[in-house]
Amino acid sequence: MVTPSGCSGDDPVRSLSLRGSGASEADAAGLLGRSPAMIPGKYRSVSGRAASNVNCGLHLVIQTSSLPEKNKVEFKLSKETPSFPGRLLQHDLERNYSSRQGDHINLVSSSMPSFPILQRSSEEKILYSDRLTLERQKLTVCPVIDGEEHLRLLNFQHNFITRIQNISNLQRLIFLDLYDNQIEEISGLSTLRSLRVLLLGKNRIKKISNLENLKNLDVLDLHGNQITRIENVNHLCDLRVLNLARNLLSHVDNLNGLDSLTELNLRHNQITFVRDVDNLPCLQRLFLSFNNISTFESVCCLADSASLSDITFDGNPIAQESWYKHTVLQNMMQLRQLDMKRVTEEERRMASVVAKKEEEKKRESQKQSLLKEKKRLTINNVARRWDLQQHRISNIAADQDGRDSDSPSQDPCQNDGSTVSAFQEETGSLDSGLTSALQGLSVTDTHLVEVDGDTLSLYGSGALECLDRNWSVQTAGMVTTVSFTFIEFDEIVQVLPKLKMKFPNSLHLKFKETNLVMLQQFNALAQLRRVHQLTVDPQGNPVVNFILWKYYVLFRLSHFSMQKINGTEVTQNDMIMAERLFGILAHVASSELPPYHLISVLGDARKKQFRCLLETKGKKPGTVSEENDDSKRPAGENTNRAALHYTARDLYHEKLEEIKEKKKFCKMYIEDLVKEATEINMKNEALQKLWPQMFIELVRDAVIEVRNKSSYMKLCLRHITDQK
């Protein structure tokens, strides 16, 4: 049994290897120092100085199958004084340094000036034939050790050695401890072919090198150095323990060939990712505490290691994450301990449940974002079409402005500019999986209908067809907000009756990019059942730039008692202002519009109402009509406002065409009538002119005829007889 004397209690890392020694390798692997768990609490809190006196009496057993049983090496150190920890050390040190008491060891200046030569008394040699401890000797160089070729264990802890020298003759050396020195480079070891344990912790080594011949190395401790990368270790196929704690490693890779490695200590580095661990067939314990690992992806190769049973991640950003534990457990089913705590079955189950949920959630969210992306693309597509259409329309408008010019006259550049900019910046980044899935989507849709909670959103004029669909009563009842985007307002006007029927609860209307350009277009909304909120986005709706638009809306839709316009609460003052601005218009429309015209202006539904209004008006004009008008008001809109209605431009043009036809006919008809009338008039006048003369002539003829009374009588009598 070998018990390397306790010395490095200050570094828990150094001692970690012990904890892992499971039953299966009880004979071999418990090698280094003490675990912090094994140091009594009162010491653990005390650093360096105090801990250096701790001697816990650890045992180191090195046994390989190649060695016969009797060759079992046993090192024993300070076992005899457990109650006075450090006493022996102190003793040895004093002994060696001051040569006071018997001087078992003598450091004598050699013939070579720089190297002291070590000699031991024969008695000493017999007692510790295979062991030499030179702790705390303030050595700055390795002494020349003569006549000790059989040495198996050599301890140079706590010196100031800068270079490994003068030990190449110790070819039977198995254990070499150079802990806490000032070595800057690994060298001078090429002849120590049987070396099994090499302890180089707490030195100044920058690079792992010159280990080519140490093929039997079992334990390599390089903790507390300045190593930045793992290299030149791939030939160490017997290495079981590698300690690289407290170095400057930024990542872990290049580990292949370490076929026997069971423990890898990488605590207190700056590691951000770990690779190659799945190439270590025997790795059981991996310590990654206090590094810079923040995602599970950067250590995902761990999941592929079948042998790993104990791992630590504490002190990494990843350990702060809520998903940390279950993600690790889910991905490493073989794990027995995580962060030094046993993994229970329960935890594992939990992890798998959580992971499953997570997976589902992820799939769901992926689906969601896929849908979202599809929606975005569709909307983009609709927007593009809308832009094109708008451009065309505005071009025509520009043409027409000269002659006809009641087409939507709006600024093409302003319109295009705003839409394009607004919708292209939304092209966000998507993870690769999603993008590939998206390529499968053919986004040729020209419209989009979406019901989200209480909002029905329609994009593109094709979406209006959805109002013909059969909506479930529940959905239809739930929808309180209807939003229109990229649809001509005139097209919307035509489906408003359908909207009123299918979504009776819609209270909030939203318009964006709908080409609202005129106040009169708002008239169309009066036909709805009720509107409590109206939102008209300035984008693509130039009408919103008018100062008066809100008041006009309030005035025209006063029967709805609007509550909000574009998100602003409607106040009593707003209502009064609206009435003051436009009240006269309504008054004129209702009281001065000739009745025959009012009929044609009012819709069919209103005609009946109007007729009875007309009847009462016939009897008592004025008073009754207003009363009547008011009594109907709570039920529907003001009759005096009904005259302010809106006909979509296309329809209006049709109507004008119709009127033109009628006019043509009327013109001809009137022309004929008037011509006839004037002709008659002319004849009449001509007759009037002739008549006096004619009358005189007639009278004169009659007088002449009756002048000769007797002959006239005869004539008359003859007439009578002739008749008989």
Add this chain to the structure above:
Amino acid sequence: MLSPERLALPDYEYLAQRHVLTYMEDAVCQLLENKEDISQYGIARFFTEYFNSVCQGTHILFREFSFIQATPHNRASFLRAFWRCFRTVGKNGDLLTMREYHCLLQLLCPDFPLELTQKAARIVLMDDAMDCLMSFSDFLFAFQIQFYYSEFLESVAAIYQDLLSGKNPNTVIVPTSSSGQHRQRPTLGEASVLEGVEASLFYQCLENLCDRHKYSCPPPALVKEVLSNVQRLTFYGFLVALSKHHGINQALGALPDKGDLMHDPAMDEALERLVVRSRLHRTSRQHRAKEPGAFGFQRREKLEALEREPSASAPTPYSYWW
């Protein structure tokens, strides 16, 4: 109708010239349009109402543009209707853009062309910065000139252009005119140095135009007055002067003087009633929503009483101002 001029023309021409035919045609057209409804309350009644409304100037409300501009009377009626309906906007002091005025016009005449509004705005803004804000009165008077004399102004623009380019418009437009013979062509140098055209020359051309113009044009005497104050003037300068000339406004007869533009007591009274009613209506509705029952009912009665009172005291629903 029985003016002595009647005898100077054949009947048909006379009727056409006086636009009687236009109204007759339109009356029949309207009759056709609403055959069924009108036949229910009597064709005679319809014609009475129609010609009454023509006399009152209310016949143009919400009619198509082609009808509104068909006769000077219609144009004047439309101007007056526009003034009456949107006087409140001016009174409120809001300055509006050309497009907003256009929207207001479209409320009365859905197919009112943008071009006319633009031209009117050009008079106010002197042909630049078309998206500037204008006061109601500025716009209204400019619009009056532009709308009422629109054909006349087009001819004037042509004459102005000819004068600018040094042509003698009279030889082009009125070849038979004798007045053009002794007029000197303006020298090119003069025209290019000074802005606009010479006022007197311009007036001669306009006088000529007025003589033979078959559309309505402003009284020549007033045009002379406008032009006599200046030596030279530009086209828009001329239009601005026309629009600001109160004599022309009076001659046209559609709008009150600029000073009285915001006055319309009859309408104000009607408006007050409407405002009171809407206020009561709104509050009563709120009350009714909060606590239905006896209280709401009471309020409603009160409301009706309130309404009945002013309407009874205003027995003149029609104002014959023609």
